[in-house]
Amino acid sequence: MTSNISNIPSSRFKGKIITDKLAGQISRVEELAYILKIKDVMSTSLKTLTPQATMQDVINVLRDYRISGVLIVDNEKLVGLVSTEDLIRCLEKNDKFASVKSYMSTQLTTVNSFDFLTEALKLFTRTGFGRLPVLDENKMLVGIITKYDVTYGLLRALEHEYHEEEVRRYRASHLFEDIESNRTSLVLRYDIKQNDFIHGGEASSQIKRALTRLGASNQLSRRVGIAVYEAEMNLIIHTIHGGSIHVEIEPNQISVYVWDDGPGIEDIEQALKPGFSTATQEIRNLGFGAGMGLNNILRCADEFKITSELGKGTHLVIKFFLKHEDKVGEGYSQNKE
Amino acid sequence: MIVKELLQFIDGTLLTKSSDLDREIKGCCSADLMSDVLASIQPNALLLTGLCNPQVIRTAQMADVAAIVFVRGKKPDQTTLNLAEKEQIPLFTSPLGMFELSGRLYTAGLPSLEMPISN
Numbered sequence: 001m002t003s004n005i006s007n008i009p010s011s012r013f014k015g016k017i018i019t020d021k022l023a024g025q026i027s028r029v030e031e032l033a034y035i036l037k038i039k040d041v042m043s044t045s046l047k048t049l050t051p052q053a054t055m056q057d058v059i060n061v062l063r064d065y066r067i068s069g070v071l072i073v074d075n076e077k078l079v080g081l082v083s084t085e086d087l088i089r090c091l092e093k094n095d096k097f098a099s100v101k102s103y104m105s106t107q108l109t110t111v112n113s114f115d116f117l118t119e120a121l122k123l124f125t126r127t128g129f130g131r132l133p134v135l136d137e138n139k140m141l142v143g144i145i146t147k148y149d150v151t152y153g154l155l156r157a158l159e160h161e162y163h164e165e166e167v168r169r170y171r172a173s174h175l176f177e178d179i180e181s182n183r184t185s186l187v188l189r190y191d192i193k194q195n196d197f198i199h200g201g202e203a204s205s206q207i208k209r210a211l212t213r214l215g216a217s218n219q220l221s222r223r224v225g226i227a228v229y230e231a232e233m234n235l236i237i238h239t240i241h242g243g244s245i246h247v248e249i250e251p252n253q254i255s256v257y258v259w260d261d262g263p264g265i266e267d268i269e270q271a272l273k274p275g276f277s278t279a280t281q282e283i284r285n286l287g288f289g290a291g292m293g294l295n296n297i298l299r300c301a302d303e304f305k306i307t308s309e310l311g312k313g314t315h316l317v318i319k320f321f322l323k324h325e326d327k328v329g330e331g332y333s334q335n336k337e
Numbered sequence: 338m339i340v341k342e343l344l345q346f347i348d349g350t351l352l353t354k355s356s357d358l359d360r361e362i363k364g365c366c367s368a369d370l371m372s373d374v375l376a377s378i379q380p381n382a383l384l385l386t387g388l389c390n391p392q393v394i395r396t397a398q399m400a401d402v403a404a405i406v407f408v409r410g411k412k413p414d415q416t417t418l419n420l421a422e423k424e425q426i427p428l429f430t431s432p433l434g435m436f437e438l439s440g441r442l443y444t445a446g447l448p449s450l451e452m453p454i455s456n
Contacts, residue, residue, distance in 0.1 A: 198416060201395025205424070208399060218380065218401065225399040226375050233392075274454070287388045287396070292372035292454075299376065 032157050038120050039113040041153025042134045042143035048073040051080070055096045055103060058082050069131055071141065072104050078133055078141040080104030110135050113142050117153070120145050173215030173328075176251050185250045186214075192235040194242040197286060204229035207247050214249065214328040220320065224254055227300040227318050230293040231258045237283050239263070243313075251327050256318040265308040272298070272306075338362045338447060340404045340427050343383070346441050347406055349431030352418060356427035362403045364450035367439045371396045373454065378402065382450035385438050389413040394420045402426065408435040 047061050048071045061070050062084075072080040086103045090096060110133045111120050123132055124147060134143040176184050188210060190203035208225035216224075228245065235243040235258065243260030265271045272294050279289025298304050303319035322328065341358040344351065351358075366378040367385040371392055374384060380401040386393060389411045397405055404427040407413065412430050413421075421428045431438055443449075 198391060200392060201399070205395060205398055222380065222399065222401055229395065229399045230372070230375065286390055286392055287369060287371035287374075287386075288392065290370050290372050292370075292376055296372060296376050 028158070028161075029154055032154055033118040033121060034116050036117045036153060036157060037113070038111055038115050038117060038134055038145055039143070040157075041117060041149050042113065042145040043149055044143045046071060046141070046144060048141075049082075049100060050074060051099065051101045051104075053100050055082075055087065055090045055098050055100060058087060058100060059096060062087070070100075071133055071144065072100055073141060076140060078108065078110070078135065080106045081108055081133065083130075108133060111145065112136075117150060120150065124150075169213065172213040175214060176328075183250070185248050188247040188249070190232075190245040190247075192232055192242045192245060194236060194239050196236055196242075200233055200236045201229055203245055204232050207245075210247075211249070211254075211328060216328045217326050220254075220322065220326045220328075223300040224256070224320055227297045228256055230296045231256070231316055231318070233288055234258075234293050235260055237279060237289060239313075249328060252322050254320040254322070254328075256316070256320075258316040258318070259313060261313040262311060264310040264312050265306075265314055266310050268306055268308055338445070343404065343406070343429060343442075346445050347429060347431040347438060348433055349406065349429045352412070352428040352430055353421050353426070355422045356404075356425045358427060360403050360427075362447065364448040365439065365442050366449070366451045367435050368451070374402075375400055376454045377451045379450040379452060383442070383447065385435055385442075387411060387435060389417060391417050391420050393417070394424060394426055397426050398424050404429065406431055406438065408433065408438055 047065050047067060049057055049061065051072055051074050053072075058070050062068065069081055069083040071078060072082065080100070082100055082104045086105060090098065090103045109123060109127055109129060111123060113134045113136045120132060123129070131144055131146045133141060134145055136142045175186065188207060190206070192203060193199070204225055207228050208221050211221040211224055212218075228247070232245060235245070239260040240262045241260070243258060246257045248255045248257070270276055273291070274295045275291040277289050277291035283289035294306070297316070297318055301318045302321045303317070305317040306314065308314040338361070339358070340356070340360050340362060343362070361381060362383045363381040364379070365383045365385060366374060368374050368377075369386055369388050371388065374386075374396050378384065378400045381403045382400075384393075384397055384402045384405045385408055386405065387408050389407055390413070393405060393413075394417060396402070405421075406429040408431060410430065410432040413428065418428070433441070
């Protein structure tokens with residue numbers, strides 16, 4: 001997670017119209033400000049006074065609870081707020097026994113509990129206020145929100161997401177541990193279309209990601225990824241109707257099966273020679289078809305079998321044997337180089 | 338060297354937004370042939386290439402490439418850009434040629450991360 005806590009949304013985009021370009025720079029924290037509601041982060045333990053209280057009562061509350069403003073509530077309705085500034089005015093006049101009515105601010109800026117956090121952030125920036133009373137649908141006072149609440153709420157939400165991701169990863173990397181059978185395996189199946197260069201590599205990409213999730217080391221998922229990618233590109237480049245890739249994952253080995261229904265390879269020995277290729281110029285322009293593919297697979301794999309019959313198709317079996325530290329789905333791992 | 342420090346050597350621009358610019362680059366590999374890249378590149382390398390298509394991004398992803406610089410002022414199409422954003426691989430474009438870029442980065446201290454492809 002790369003979210004930057006210092007980039008509080010409203011400050012970075014202050015006064016700017018959010019264009020598509022800017023929207024692309026929105027971080028996870030900024031997104032959260034549009035997902036979390038004010039009621040998710042506000043404080044609900046409120047220190048309030050009635051209009052009949054005196055400024056001395058305000059001083060007591062501020063001191064006892066170490067806060068910097070008190071809400072004034074009459075019959076559960078918010079009628080005013082005494083802030084530190086109001087208190088200073090009162091103390092300057094040596095008037096601390098006056099009723100709060102004479103010093104409280106009554107022109108209050110409030111926010112709605114059901115609004116997104118970003119509304120509160122906008123108001124903090126625009127008004128410079130340190131706290132905003134929160135009202136519900138019926139205009140009743142339900143809480144107060146400060147910049148501290150916002151920061152704390154965002155951090156809590158980020159932590160929660162992080163924890164969920166950790167749990168997901170943990171479950172995947174221990175997948176095989178709780179399942180008992182004589183031989184447990186997980187099979188991933190992909191259909192590859194002939195000539196589909198746009199999506200070429202998508203299957204390999206998904207396989208590589210799955211292995212990482214299952215706790216494979218970087219080195220192992222890279223080896224499998226490269227081998228499968230070459231095989232996938234071969235299906236796209238050379239076959240008549242595309243083909244299939246099945247990846248069978250077991251705790252101690254990964255087996256990749258690739259097959260197609262033609263055209264088949266005339267001379268396998270020749271096809272395995274580095275530099276031998278039947279690819280067209282168009283394919284070469286894409287950076288492939290240099291006769292390195294099967295060789296790359298051979299180089300990455302622990303075991304490689306190829307069978308082919310002209311007019312029938314080609315079948316590859318690519319195997320990776322996992323060393324103890326490489327084992328997947330049994331809680332070894334984690335991202336070793 | 339980290340990814341964002343590249344800009345001071347390549348006279349180029351960053352094309353992607355979603356990538357991690359603080360990722361470390363351990364060295365460099367210059368190639369147009371993706372099969373060669375797959376065969377020879379070591380993890381966490383910078384890739385200099387004149388090839389501009391989605392397969393470059395896929396190759397980079399498979400080979401754990403840290404960043405890509407398109408040489409000779411080349412710019413990838415939207416499909417390629419979108420894929421790079423999705424896979425969070427930083428892309429740069431530089432008006433300089435592959436030779437000059439390789440030279441500059443080598444002088445700046447980046448070692449080669451190309452292994453010989455032996456048979």
